[in-house]
Amino acid sequence: MTLFAITGTPGTGKTSVSEELRSRGYSVIDMNVHIREHGLLGELDAPRDTHEVDLDDLNDSLQGYRDSDDLYLMDSHLSHFMDCSGIIVLRCRPEVLAARLEARGYGCAKVLENVQSEVLDVILCEAMDSDIPVYEIDCSEGDASASADSVEKILKGETSDYTPGKTDWSEEMDRWF
Numbered sequence: 001m002t003l004f005a006i007t008g009t010p011g012t013g014k015t016s017v018s019e020e021l022r023s024r025g026y027s028v029i030d031m032n033v034h035i036r037e038h039g040l041l042g043e044l045d046a047p048r049d050t051h052e053v054d055l056d057d058l059n060d061s062l063q064g065y066r067d068s069d070d071l072y073l074m075d076s077h078l079s080h081f082m083d084c085s086g087i088i089v090l091r092c093r094p095e096v097l098a099a100r101l102e103a104r105g106y107g108c109a110k111v112l113e114n115v116q117s118e119v120l121d122v123i124l125c126e127a128m129d130s131d132i133p134v135y136e137i138d139c140s141e142g143d144a145s146a147s148a149d150s151v152e153k154i155l156k157g158e159t160s161d162y163t164p165g166k167t168d169w170s171e172e173m174d175r176w177f
């Protein structure tokens with residue numbers, strides 16, 4: 001099995017990096033499409049404006065990719081909950097993330113909720129809560145192409161620059177809480 005998770009708070013760059021990787025010939029699973037195609041979209045969680053997804057069912061639905069000899073990557077903020085070979089957590093400096101989410105048209109509450117989650121390393125902590133190797137890429141600067149270069153390095157085993165703990169947004173805590 002070679003199935004890698006690309007995860008991170010909304011706005012960190014998962015989809016842009018995935019598009020870049022696809023253009024370089026990688027197979028990246030768009031998990032939103034996968035979830036819909038497999039009938040895994042659960043009930044609407046109206047206050048959060050998201051649909052619930054059963055993580056066990058989602059994990060099971062990926063078995064075909066695991067059984068394959070080919071490399072697959074997953075684009076989703078849920079991908080780090082899946083059984084996989086490695087987890088790549090994309091990170092973004094809080095003020096940069098806030099600007100990206102505002103530009104996307106998110107309201108204040110939704111921007112704040114996501115920025116707070118990023119400041120608190122929520123997805124990184126969830127990812128570290130498994131025995132799967134975790135890597136971290138700071139996507140605050142540069143562009144999706146540079147971030148895709150970093151993903152490629154990780155896939156080649158050049159992981160030393162991407163060990164978790166190199167990003168630290170704790171200085172921004174007061175500003176967002």
Ligand SMILES: Nc1ncnc2c1ncn2[C@@H]1O[C@H](COP(=O)(O)OP(=O)(O)O)[C@@H](O)[C@H]1O
Nearest residue numbers: 010011012013014015016139141142143144147
């Ligand atoms: N280094 C970088 N890596 C990835 N995306 C970046 C980077 N710098 C700027 N961006 C921009 O940030 C935005 C990220 O949005 P998107 O890829 O949709 O994030 P996500 O899928 O994680 O919600 C895009 O507009 C992208 O062009």
Ligand SMILES: [Mg+2]
Nearest residue numbers: 014015016075
């Ligand atoms: Mg996305």
